[in-house]
Amino acid sequence: MTYPQPRTSDQIAAGAPQWRLYTKVAGQGEIYEIDNSCTAMALGPESDFGQIQISYLDPSVPTSNLGAVRLTPQYPYGGRIAPRLDTSYPLSPPRKGIVLASLFDNFNTGYLPSGFNVSKMQLFVVTPILDIIGWQQPPPTLPQKRADKTFEYQFHACTVAANGGIWYVLPAFLRRYAMFHLFNNSGATIKNYEIRGVNFSTVSNPNPVGPGPRDDAESVILAAGDIADGTVSVVEAPASTKGMFDAYAIFLSSVAGGNISNAPLRVYLTDDA
Amino acid sequence: MTNIRGRRPLPNPNSQTLSRAVPTFPAPSSAGPGDVFNLTEPKTFITRPGAIVQLISAQQPWAKVTLTLETAGPVEVSSSSNWTFLNGQGQSLITNVPMDFTIAKGNNLYLQAGSAERVRFTLSPFPWLEIITQVLRGGFSSLATAVSALASAVRGK
Numbered sequence A: 001m002t003y004p005q006p007r008t009s010d011q012i013a014a015g016a017p018q019w020r021l022y023t024k025v026a027g028q029g030e031i032y033e034i035d036n037s038c039t040a041m042a043l044g045p046e047s048d049f050g051q052i053q054i055s056y057l058d059p060s061v062p063t064s065n066l067g068a069v070r071l072t073p074q075y076p077y078g079g080r081i082a083p084r085l086d087t088s089y090p091l092s093p094p095r096k097g098i099v100l101a102s103l104f105d106n107f108n109t110g111y112l113p114s115g116f117n118v119s120k121m122q123l124f125v126v127t128p129i130l131d132i133i134g135w136q137q138p139p140p141t142l143p144q145k146r147a148d149k150t151f152e153y154q155f156h157a158c159t160v161a162a163n164g165g166i167w168y169v170l171p172a173f174l175r176r177y178a179m180f181h182l183f184n185n186s187g188a189t190i191k192n193y194e195i196r197g198v199n200f201s202t203v204s205n206p207n208p209v210g211p212g213p214r215d216d217a218e219s220v221i222l223a224a225g226d227i228a229d230g231t232v233s234v235v236e237a238p239a240s241t242k243g244m245f246d247a248y249a250i251f252l253s254s255v256a257g258g259n260i261s262n263a264p265l266r267v268y269l270t271d272d273a
Numbered sequence B: 001m002t003n004i005r006g007r008r009p010l011p012n013p014n015s016q017t018l019s020r021a022v023p024t025f026p027a028p029s030s031a032g033p034g035d036v037f038n039l040t041e042p043k044t045f046i047t048r049p050g051a052i053v054q055l056i057s058a059q060q061p062w063a064k065v066t067l068t069l070e071t072a073g074p075v076e077v078s079s080s081s082n083w084t085f086l087n088g089q090g091q092s093l094i095t096n097v098p099m100d101f102t103i104a105k106g107n108n109l110y111l112q113a114g115s116a117e118r119v120r121f122t123l124s125p126f127p128w129l130e131i132i133t134q135v136l137r138g139g140f141s142s143l144a145t146a147v148s149a150l151a152s153a154v155r156g157k
Helices: A008-013 B125-155
Strands: A018-024 A032-036 A040-043 A052-057 A064-069 A084-089 A095-097 A099-103 A120-124 A128-135 A150-155 A165-171 A179-182 A190-199 A217-227 A232-238 A247-254 A265-270 B042-047 B053-056 B063-069 B075-078 B099-103 B107-112 B117-126
Touching: A008 A018, A008 A040, A008 B042, A018 A032, A032 A128, A040 A064, A052 A084, A150 A165, A165 A190, A165 A265, A165 B053, A179 A190, A179 A217, A179 A247, A179 B117, A217 A232, A217 A247, B053 B063, B053 B099
Parallel strands: A120 A165
Antiparallel strands: A018 A128, A032 A099, A040 A128, A052 A064, A052 A099, A084 A095, A150 A265, A165 A247, A179 A232, A179 A265, A190 A217, A190 A247, B042 B117, B053 B107, B063 B099, B063 B117, B075 B107
């Protein structure tokens, strides 16, 4: 998370017609404070997360006084959510009635692909972005999907070892379609090109599938195989046939080890089915 | 019978109203700190959560206050300095809807919000209302003086 946490009230004081909470997220336990009200709230276009829980002070909820609503790309919230800084949650010590945003998606910062070999593999994890917009006046329309997102890497910093490679872990929470396009123009064969769909777990498992402490589930989208020089690999992963995943893990390696140049890997993600 | 010779004549209660002299009105109060008599004051302010803010004090003359909530709210106003927020004791502002309040001299207007909200505030003075009220007050005063004198005379009879 950005520190200090961005204050939505600064944007309102500056005259903005809406506030925006935009930050990178470093862990599942992060909770963000929103100190301004809004007439409607939705995931922002850059959000990697697909499910955000918004909690607010609601005196009509017994005991906890905590109301909650979940934002998804398909369900923006069209109602007023207001912090109550003039009063407090019934806690000891009391906490001001601020609006809280937290992750509803599972997100494991300690994820390692199963079979990860420290001596042969690099790990490149894209830190997911939390993006929420709160409008001060009813917007003409509420967006019902996030912006499409493209990740592109042309240079792959593989480990210098025989068959040394690199894993890319890309956030894909609730994305409904993914397309993986690899053009090998490197002058050599790319070895063990592999794509997995990953669903993070919050459950600690004494016998995890992967080397990480949690039992993250992996599904094979593309089994490991070689990509000859001068060829293109296109893999489509619609949710209807391949499933929905929290992230995609992509591996590629070089025969001799070391960096791979001129092999653009493009991953295209969209909320459209 | 009572001999009335030598007594002073009774004062004419209409003497002032029959005066042909041009009436004099009290001049409007001069502009000074906090005086809005001759000023239209537009501004936008950010509310402070949980604080009751005084918008108009009782010392200020008649004025029309227009409040427009630019943010989502809730923001409430009240003429009392002590009310429970969102408990039906104040009046809520509506986003993007200008709300006018005509504030007579001697009244207050307070505002309260639960978070930092942006409120557009326009203060428009009513100079003629002050003059009217002062003239009325002056007229009533003259009338009261006359009635009082008449009553004194009757009692002394």
